[in-house]
Amino acid sequence: MSDIFTIDTVAQAFGQQVQQPAFKPAAWHFAELMKQHPNPVVLEIGCDVGDSSQLLLDCNPNLTLYTIDPYDDYVDWNGNMLNNRQELYQRVIERFKPYGNRFNLLRGISDDVDIIDQFEDGFFDLIFIDGLHTYEQLTKDCNNYYSKVKSGGIFAGHDYTVIEGVNRAVNEFAAKVDATVMQGDCDTWFWIK
Numbered sequence: 772m773s774d775i776f777t778i779d780t781v782a783q784a785f786g787q788q789v790q791q792p793a794f795k796p797a798a799w800h801f802a803e804l805m806k807q808h809p810n811p812v813v814l815e816i817g818c819d820v821g822d823s824s825q826l827l828l829d830c831n832p833n834l835t836l837y838t839i840d841p842y843d844d845y846v847d848w849n850g851n852m853l854n855n856r857q858e859l860y861q862r863v864i865e866r867f868k869p870y871g872n873r874f875n876l877l878r879g880i881s882d883d884v885d886i887i888d889q890f891e892d893g894f895f896d897l898i899f900i901d902g903l904h905t906y907e908q909l910t911k912d913c914n915n916y917y918s919k920v921k922s923g924g925i926f927a928g929h930d931y932t933v934i935e936g937v938n939r940a941v942n943e944f945a946a947k948v949d950a951t952v953m954q955g956d957c958d959t960w961f962w963i964k
């Protein structure tokens with residue numbers, strides 16, 4: 772029997788009529804912090820259905836969001852196969868049309884140098900890492916994007932305690948840059964640069 776489970780991400784996001792329990796999107800803690808900011812510019816690595824993206828955009832009408840996601844079918848860190856990603860991409864584009872140029876979706880992987888190089892150092896007030904949750908990818912995302920958050924900005928991500936590879940990569944990177952990891956709501960990690 773295969774260890775891979777298939778999840779229909781479009782049905783999960785938009786198709787089911789069942790009542791879902793209220794939940795806080797992963798970036799909830801940081802949306803609360805961004806409410807007070809005059810003009811925040813935010814990067815989210817890993818958009819998926821866009822629940823954190825919408826929360827961030829709705830928390831402050833002056834917030835501009837950039838988010839990176841390849842929308843390729845893929846096997847997640849836990850063996851879940853996420854499918855129908857092209858269709859999900861189209862649904863996400865529709866979902867965020869009302870936000871105009873406050874929502875900027877960069878379709879690609881976070882390692883793509885053309886994406887990384889679009890942003891000058893210190894461009895972001897908040898970077899929220901919630902893409903591919905492996906030790907190797909978290910290490911690369913931290914190394915590739917840390918310079919892009921401004922001094923006094925927030926460097927953050929999701930799944931700090933539930934995914935061992937995330938925890939290890941974040942702790943190692945924090946030690947490297949002499950930062951102290953703090954924990955926020957929804958199993959997030961962060962520090963102020």
Ligand SMILES: C[S@@+](CC[C@H](N)C(=O)[O-])C[C@H]1O[C@@H](n2cnc3c(N)ncnc32)[C@H](O)[C@@H]1O
Pocket residue numbers: 796797798815816817818819820821822823824839840841842843845879880881882901902903908
């Ligand atoms: C957990 S979901 C993101 C959830 C979203 N941040 C939220 O809170 O609503 C992870 C997303 O990362 C994306 N992803 C996978 N590999 C990636 C990569 N190398 N770079 C950027 N995003 C990636 C997946 O397509 C998926 O949509």
